[in-house]
Amino acid sequence: MGLQAYLTLAAVVFCIGLFGTVTRRNTIGILLGIELMLNAVNINLVAFSRFRGDDTGMVFTLFAICITVAEVALGLAIVILLFRTRRSATADHIDWLKG
Amino acid sequence: MTLEIAAFWAFAVTLVGAGLAVVLGKNLFHSVLFLALALIATAGIFLTLDAEFIAAVQVLLYAGGVITLVVFGIVVTERLVGEKLSHVSRHVAAGGLVAAALAALLVRAISHVPLATTKPGLAGDLTRQMGTSLLTRFTLPFELLAVLLLIGLLGASYFARPED
Numbered sequence: 001m002g003l004q005a006y007l008t009l010a011a012v013v014f015c016i017g018l019f020g021t022v023t024r025r026n027t028i029g030i031l032l033g034i035e036l037m038l039n040a041v042n043i044n045l046v047a048f049s050r051f052r053g054d055d056t057g058m059v060f061t062l063f064a065i066c067i068t069v070a071e072v073a074l075g076l077a078i079v080i081l082l083f084r085t086r087r088s089a090t091a092d093h094i095d096w097l098k099g
Numbered sequence: 100m101t102l103e104i105a106a107f108w109a110f111a112v113t114l115v116g117a118g119l120a121v122v123l124g125k126n127l128f129h130s131v132l133f134l135a136l137a138l139i140a141t142a143g144i145f146l147t148l149d150a151e152f153i154a155a156v157q158v159l160l161y162a163g164g165v166i167t168l169v170v171f172g173i174v175v176t177e178r179l180v181g182e183k184l185s186h187v188s189r190h191v192a193a194g195g196l197v198a199a200a201l202a203a204l205l206v207r208a209i210s211h212v213p214l215a216t217t218k219p220g221l222a223g224d225l226t227r228q229m230g231t232s233l234l235t236r237f238t239l240p241f242e243l244l245a246v247l248l249l250i251g252l253l254g255a256s257y258f259a260r261p262e263d
Contacts (some may be wrong), residue, residue, distance in 0.1 A: 001103065001106045001147070002214060002215065002216035002217070003214040003215045003216070004209055004210065004214045004216070005107065005111075005185075005210045006144070006148070007204055007214070008113070008209055008210075009111045009114065009144070011202060011205035011206055011209060012115055012202055013114060013115065014201075014205070015113070015198040015199070015201050015202035015205070016118040016119060016121075016122055016198070017118065017122070018197070018198045018201060019122050019194050019195060019197075019198035020122030020192075022193075022194040022197065022198075023122070023188040023189060023190055023191050023194035023195075024122070024186075024188055025187055025188065025189055025238050026127060026187075027185050028127060028169065028172060028173060028176075029130065029186055029188075030129065030174050032121055032122075032130055032131065032134050032167070032169070033121075033122060035134060035138075035165065036118050036121060036122070036134070036137065039137065039161075039228065041136060042141070042153075042157075043140075043141060043144055043145075045151050046144075046145055046148050046153060047148060049150075050148040050150065050218055051214075051215045051218055051219070052219075053219040053222065054231070055225060055228045055229050056234055057151075058150055058153055058225065059229055059233060059237050060227050061150075061153055062153065062156060062233075063240060064231070064245055065156055065157065065160055065161060066152060066160070066163070066244055066247075066248065067153075067244070067247065068161070068184055069160055069161070069164050069165060069168075069248075070155060070247055070248055070250075070251030070252075071202050071251075072164075072165050072168050072169065073168060073251055073252070073255040073256055074251055074255050074258070076168055076169065076171075076172035076255070076259075077168075077254070077255040077256075077257075077258035077259040078170065078258055079176060080175055080176060080258070080259045081174060081258045081259065083176045084262065086200075089176060
């Protein structure tokens, strides 16, 4: 398969993730959309890295995966905290700037 | 070569289908499980790119770690609120339009650029090359990543601490 097929696949998956991120009302649903988008970017990085014969993109993907894990852990901690204070997981209900 | 093409298409179709199920499903828990399927299909895509180590990391950290975390998150929040979480979408038409327009733009741009059609031959073991790079050229980011994970761990346990 050529590089074009991988980039097209990643673009489609990114847009699916974007759709989920902008349409979901639940904060966990939004988080799932962001995961899909990050995943699509990782496909791009690995594909470019492989087709260029340079391992930098793959090392970068490793970093991206690790940072995503930290991001999900923090994101869910924030969701649980919001639940405690607001009793809601709907992003539209969380529109105040002070506690 | 034909096996590679067949594998790519199988993983690509699974990935797109599972991705659509994640964003369109009505059940939050099913969405999470479809996300796991999408992440595993991505690991398969990495395998067709000869990145075995990244595929393994993807399955272990992403599909294993992230999905476990999200499932725990759902269970804990549903416990806290005592009812099923609502998992509906809003502005579906507008969101779909934005996503479709961006997809059309990206696919058009990609099809107009001359891109490599064949992979260069492997100079050696990719995993070995990555290991060498991590401990020579990328030592500082590698160590900073360890610090970031520690900060993430502390921050998450601080946010989710029991109420006092």
